[in-house]
Amino acid sequence: MSMCPCAAFLMGPAEEDPSSTGDVCELPQPSRFRLGLLMEHKALPWKHCIHLTLLLVQLSLPEAEASCRILRCNSDFVAATLDLGSSSGGGGGGGAAGEAALSREAMNAGYCSALRSYAMCTKRMARVCRGDLAYHSAVQGIEDLLIQHRCPRVGPTSQPQPLPQGTLSGDACLYERSFLSREGRTPEYLHCSVFGDPHIRTFNHDFQTCAVQGAWPLIDNEYLYVQATSSPSRGGTYSMALTKITVIFKNMRQCIDQQLYQAELDNVPAAFADGSVSSGERQGHHSLTVRTQSPGRHAEIQAAHIGTLLVIRQSGRSLGLSIRSPRDIVEAFGPEQDLQLCVLGCPPSQRLNTLHPPLLDSSPSATISARAHCDALLPARDVYYQACVFDLITGGDLNSSTAAVSAMQDAQKMIPDRETVHLLPISSVEQYRAQPGLALLLLGMLGTLTIS
Structure with a gap:
């Protein structure tokens, strides 16, 4: 049995x-x-x-x-x-x-x-x-x-061990200040985002579109657990939407008790699950704070004790998450914590080709219209442009294009190297048609190599 x-x-x-x-x-x-x-x-x-x-x-x-x-x-x-x-x-x-x-x-x-x-x-x-x-x-x-377990009711009790602190030791509830004092430099920050149908930009700058349904762990390290849930949307047959995001800030004794945040479609609260907007007060500072620019549709969580910023927002009929976190925090996980989309991306069997949405060949007019719409919203034909086109074709909702725009704007704020914000999509004939200058440059380089 x-x-x-x-x-x-x-x-x-x-x-x-x-x-x-x-x-x-x-x-x-x-x-x-x-x-x-x-x-x-x-x-x-x-x-x-x-x-x-x-x-x-x-x-x-x-x-x-x-x-x-x-x-x-x-x-x-x-x-x-x-x-x-x-x-x-x-x-x-x-x-x-x-x-x-x-x-x-x-x-x-x-x-x-x-x-x-x-x-x-x-x-x-x-x-x-x-x-x-x-x-x-x-x-x-x-x-x-x-x-x-046949445990006796009376016997020794265990004192809980603090969670591994990694680089966080001593008076470290202000991560950036502590890191600068210890290392003499600012931390190296990594960026991950999930948005739209859903698309993932990993900490390693990989970009993927995932054919997923249900709950997926985005981050699972010693300090933070983030989970996203996707469900079929009301749009096209192939359309999915992020409908729930759960964030758990794990217990860190000298700074915070465990804290939970949850956002759902049409309910992005500017508070934690217990109703508070701040947590972990120490020497006049709070380790965790929540604020909003658009009540019910946007929340920004600052976790000063781990130097991490999370932005949760609703765009159209889907939620999105952008995160900036120090490398030391991102890499503080063990071999059993291997289910992290922000670290490893989607499983290969769950990946879709963003350049070729399921309805691309059968809806040429929809494709032309989607490209024109996304061209007007985005400055470059990069992965955010491709995600915008993909979402419009599969979902048919013009409002879905705002997810890619918001994700790109978050990336511009969170990634210090502006050159790496606009990732190029996977090489394809379509890409070179859209960027003839790049194709000519490659042909010129090939000619130079042939002559030499």
């Missing part, structure tokens, strides 16, 4: 079933895709399910009251269990069997200690959280896990 992959979370490391066929659990929509990719491995690491389960609780219940700090208990539990099982591995002869058994025993003991600490934290929150569904879900989950 096959077992739901998250059953490994309930059974623990000692009883994990490697023969699971990976039946899908009934999970809230925002995290089904992430779980689906994790399930490609036959043995799902049990600690991934811990983090996933806590994430699902947080994402599905964003209306938690500000006075109830159950997210803090969740973060402490995750921090206390991050390293459990990190040194375990497969292989080995018969002589290693005893050591493996001892390792599993130690892991389970550490897990039980973390569970008891988790239980104590929820007890301290009992009064202020009595009407909070996330709190009651956590309490019931802890009870079930204590039974599943």
